[in-house]
Amino acid sequence: DAGVIQSPRHEVTEMGQEVTLRCKPISGHNSLFWYRQTMMRGLELLIYFNNNVPIDDSGMPEDRFSAKMPNASFSTLKIQPSEPRDSAVYFCASSLIMGLAIHEQYFGPGTRLTVT
């Protein structure tokens, strides 16, 4: 079975450029999560969706960050304009949530972003 798919795996860009990260969740999952990981701050939840609807974006650091989920099989995280302090590994994770039942979250391999 295919897991969570992220692209690109690595991205190097110059400050000021727009960056778009992509995620395909596990088929059948209805919740999708975007995380950022750095040495200093660990794993931070940026935003999550349920049934393609953004539920909580309080973790998005600034207005430069935006995320969309146009359908159940695709999500994007966009940074515009990018800054060096955005350099991090960005993970996408998905889960199947049904009422009060608790389901595990599965992570993609991550996108390593370097902004110079």
Place this chain on the structure above:
Amino acid sequence: GQQLNQSPQSMFIQEGEDVSMNCTSSSIFNTWLWYKQDPGEGPVLLIALYKAGELTSNGRLTAQFGITRKDSFLNISASIPSDVGIYFCAGQLVAGGTSYGKLTFGQGTILTVHP
């Protein structure tokens, strides 16, 4: 908000030794999860715990959900070099409807195993 304290931050052990790490929370959780992250990869789920007091094993891994619902530990027995990585605990709270699966993560434990 909820805070998870994971300890130790790092461990250096000899192959064959047992390992123990734990997480404590300022508030209760309904679920505790333990993940392992290899270099350059995403976290991979190791064990999920759903009931207070539950003790679950997965091969050489054993994890327990604390009776107070505010803590969990993970033990690795007879460590081997491929156990190297970062181990994360994560808690999930479902209250008043659904949490939509939101997890709160610990800071991670970096494990180094010397052959």
